[in-house]
Amino acid sequence: MGSDLFVLDDIQAGYGRAAPVLRGFSVNVPRGSIVCLVGPNGAGKSTVLKVAAGLLKPRSGRILIDGREATGFGPQRMLAEGVALVLQGHSVFREMTVEENVRLGAYTVKDKAKIAERIAFVKEVFPVVADRWGALAGLLSGGQQKQVEFARSLMVDPAVVLLDEPSMGLDPKATGAVFEQVVRMRDAGTAVLLVEQNARRALETADIGCVLDLGRVHISGPASELLADPQLGELYLGGRPHV
Ligand SMILES: Nc1ncnc2c1ncn2[C@@H]1O[C@H](COP(=O)(O)OP(=O)(O)OP(=O)(O)O)[C@@H](O)[C@H]1O
Numbered sequence: 001m002g003s004d005l006f007v008l009d010d011i012q013a014g015y016g017r018a019a020p021v022l023r024g025f026s027v028n029v030p031r032g033s034i035v036c037l038v039g040p041n042g043a044g045k046s047t048v049l050k051v052a053a054g055l056l057k058p059r060s061g062r063i064l065i066d067g068r069e070a071t072g073f074g075p076q077r078m079l080a081e082g083v084a085l086v087l088q089g090h091s092v093f094r095e096m097t098v099e100e101n102v103r104l105g106a107y108t109v110k111d112k113a114k115i116a117e118r119i120a121f122v123k124e125v126f127p128v129v130a131d132r133w134g135a136l137a138g139l140l141s142g143g144q145q146k147q148v149e150f151a152r153s154l155m156v157d158p159a160v161v162l163l164d165e166p167s168m169g170l171d172p173k174a175t176g177a178v179f180e181q182v183v184r185m186r187d188a189g190t191a192v193l194l195v196e197q198n199a200r201r202a203l204e205t206a207d208i209g210c211v212l213d214l215g216r217v218h219i220s221g222p223a224s225e226l227l228a229d230p231q232l233g234e235l236y237l238g239g240r241p242h243v
C-alpha cells in the first residue's frame, strides 16, 4: 500500500440548520487500497461519501487529493480531480444498453482514443460488460448491473472510487461477485472507499477498516484486526464469526 491519496480531515458536516451529522470525522485512503467504512444505519456513512464527492460542502475540516487542497470543490471538480461516486441503490439506466450506460461515464472525456482505451479496459476488468455490451441494462441481474455501474465510474480513470453499499439488494452469491469486482478495481490501480452494511464481508475484502458511530471514527485500523476484535464483533458485526 502506498501513501495517502485521498484524505478527509476533521470534517464537520450536516444538513441545513440541523446539528452536524459528522463531528470531526477523518479518514485516509492510501494508494492501492480498499478502505471500508462500516457503522449502524444513520451513522453518517453516506454523508461521508457525499462530502467526499463534493455533493455536500463541509462546515469545517479539509479534503486533500494527493496532497492538493480540494476543500469546497463541487462534484464536477471532484470528478475532474479523480474522485468518482457510485450511489447507494441501483443507478443504471434500464432502458439504455450496457454500452450506452458505460459511455455516459465518459461524457467529460473529449478524446475518442482515450474513450476507446477505457472501454477496452473496463471490458477486461468486468467480463459481463463485454459479454452483454449490446443488451438493455434493465435485463441484467442486480449483480451484473452493479458491474455496469462500476465500469461507468472507471471510464474517467479515477484515482479513487467511492462505493455506497454496492451489495445492497443482492443475494449472497451476487454479493460475493461484487466484492470480487471491488478487489479487481483495486488491483487495476483504483483506490476504493467502500461503505457497507454487510460489515463482516466488507472487512474481509478491505485492507483498512473504519467504524463510524455518532459522526466520528469509533475505531480504525487494518481490516483483519477489526475483524478479530471481539467487542467490535458484538457491537457492529452481528456477533462472533462462525468458525
Ligand atoms: N438529505 C438529507 N437531509 C437531511 N438529513 C439527512 C439527509 N440525508 C441524511 N440525513 C440525516 O443524516 C444522518 C446520517 O444519514 P446517512 O444517510 O449519512 O447515514 P448512513 O450511515 O448512510 O445510513 P444507512 O446505513 O441507513 O445508509 C441521518 O440522521 C439522516 O436522517
Ligand SMILES: [Mg+2]
Pocket: 045, 046, 047, 088, 164
Ligand atoms: Mg447510507
